[in-house]
Amino acid sequence: MNNANEDITNMKQPGTVLSGWSSVAVHSGHKQDPNYAHLVPIYASSTFVYDEAEQGMRRFSGKEEGFIYSRWGNPTFREAENKIAALETFGVAYNSSPVQAKGILHASGMAAITTLMLATLKPGDKILTHFSLYGGTEELITNVLPPLGISAIIADLRDLNKAEAWIKKDKAIRMLYIETPANPTIQCVDIESLSKLAKQHNLIIACDNTFATPYLQQPFKYGVDFVVHSTTKFLNGHGTAIGGIMLSRNVEFMKTKVYTLAKTLGGNANPFDAFLLINGIKTLEVRMERHCQNAMQVAQFLEKHTSVSKVNYTGLVSHPDHKVALKQMRHPGAMLSFELKKGLQGGIDFMNKLKMCVRTVSLGTCDTLLSHPASMTHYSVPKEEKVKYGITDGLIRMNVGIENIQDILNDLDQALK
Ligand SMILES: *Cc1c(COP(=O)(O)O)cnc(C)c1O
Numbered sequence: 001m002n003n004a005n006e007d008i009t010n011m012k013q014p015g016t017v018l019s020g021w022s023s024v025a026v027h028s029g030h031k032q033d034p035n036y037a038h039l040v041p042i043y044a045s046s047t048f049v050y051d052e053a054e055q056g057m058r059r060f061s062g063k064e065e066g067f068i069y070s071r072w073g074n075p076t077f078r079e080a081e082n083k084i085a086a087l088e089t090f091g092v093a094y095n096s097s098p099v100q101a102k103g104i105l106h107a108s109g110m111a112a113i114t115t116l117m118l119a120t121l122k123p124g125d126k127i128l129t130h131f132s133l134y135g136g137t138e139e140l141i142t143n144v145l146p147p148l149g150i151s152a153i154i155a156d157l158r159d160l161n162k163a164e165a166w167i168k169k170d171k172a173i174r175m176l177y178i179e180t181p182a183n184p185t186i187q188c189v190d191i192e193s194l195s196k197l198a199k200q201h202n203l204i205i206a207c208d209n210t211f212a213t214p215y216l217q218q219p220f221k222y223g224v225d226f227v228v229h230s231t232t233k234f235l236n237g238h239g240t241a242i243g244g245i246m247l248s249r250n251v252e253f254m255k256t257k258v259y260t261l262a263k264t265l266g267g268n269a270n271p272f273d274a275f276l277l278i279n280g281i282k283t284l285e286v287r288m289e290r291h292c293q294n295a296m297q298v299a300q301f302l303e304k305h306t307s308v309s310k311v312n313y314t315g316l317v318s319h320p321d322h323k324v325a326l327k328q329m330r331h332p333g334a335m336l337s338f339e340l341k342k343g344l345q346g347g348i349d350f351m352n353k354l355k356m357c358v359r360t361v362s363l364g365t366c367d368t369l370l371s372h373p374a375s376m377t378h379y380s381v382p383k384e385e386k387v388k389y390g391i392t393d394g395l396i397r398m399n400v401g402i403e404n405i406q407d408i409l410n411d412l413d414q415a416l417k
Contacts, residue, residue: 029080043076045070335400
């Protein structure tokens with residue numbers, strides 16, 4: 001009804017077909033503002049008004065398009081939703097038909113993932129997923145969903161035979177949930193093969209595309225049903241707002257069941273954050289090109305460094321998922337991790353010596369960010385758990401920024417001494 005019904009096009013004006021990625025990133029989703037503002041205004045309004053009572057009736061009954069209440073949708077959210085949907089589907093065909101998608105913007109990546117799970121699963125259903133998940137997603141599937149009768153099997157989905165064996169063995173499996181590339185060892189799973197497997201067994205498949213962004217990887221191309229993002233990361237690109245989006249190529253399902261659920265759960269975005277997101281997305285291609293170029297150089301530098309025992313970057317042939325990454329990603333991304341020979345104290349010393357690069361968690365900003373899981377995010381996690389996820393005492397995770405490469409390398413070099 002109403003605001004769920006608007007067009008989902010990658011054209012700015014009807015008839016303008018954009019042929020290049022950044023043109024879509026800059027212009028898609030935009031509608032001419034009634035006051036002729038160039039950029040979409042921050043529609044800071046909780047409600048929207050009616051010319052007459054009858055118009056209210058038409059809007060509430062879905063006979064007329066228009067916004068009603070910002071938990072249900074808002075013009076600033078709409079622009080971000082349509083822009084991201086356009087990018088996830090730009091040039092994408094599946095089974096020889098062009099793919100269209102609809103997205104619903106959320107307050108956070110976690111809110112979007114929660115809507116996805118609750119919209120698609122019911123008590124008794126199981127999720128089959130890979131073990132290197134984002135911490136919040138793991139918490140959701142292992143602690144929040146089980147009391148609702150939804151549980152998860154966490155396996156190594158890089159082994160397709162094992163994945164198929166699980167699916168054949170457990171008929172309750174309803175969803176394949178993947179995140180690729182993933183924390184902290186930048187593991188990748190094969191989207192195309194897993195998607196085929198899901199279709200063969202009548203399962204739905206969802207992909208968290210946060211690390212890659214639609215510029216590097218478009219999961220809909222392989223038949224993935226749902227894509228989620230933490231827009232907090234590379235899509236926003238500047239670390240200025242928390243946000244998330246859930247998208248599907250099943251547009252009808254998004255407009256009905258998902259829309260109704262999302263507006264009831266209330267995990268909606270806010271107009272200011274949506275505005276920041278829209279402006280961030282416009283430079284995505286330019287930023288990702290630079291991020292990835294820098295990341296490759298950092299990986300090569302670290303691989304040769306005598307203080308470093310291991311580098312996890314899918315751009316390096318030494319990474320076990322190098323081939324899968326090349327197959328489904330334009331470039332290997334901006335995230336990498338590496339192990340310091342000197343372990344925990346080595347990690348702490350290294351972090352303390354950084355001068356330009358920033359000591360913090362998160363990712364997707366222009367600034368280079370480094371974190372030391374053993375002394376930060378995973379400080380209180382038991383050793384066995386850490387080993388399971390590949391978090392060694394000397395592991396450093398890095399979001400390679402867009403600064404001048406020489407300055408990044410200089411800072412790392414002096415901190416590694
Ligand atoms: C950050 C992140 C999330 C959660 O997103 P929030 O915006 O923090 O709620 C989910 N998945 C991945 C891969 C992330 O990096």
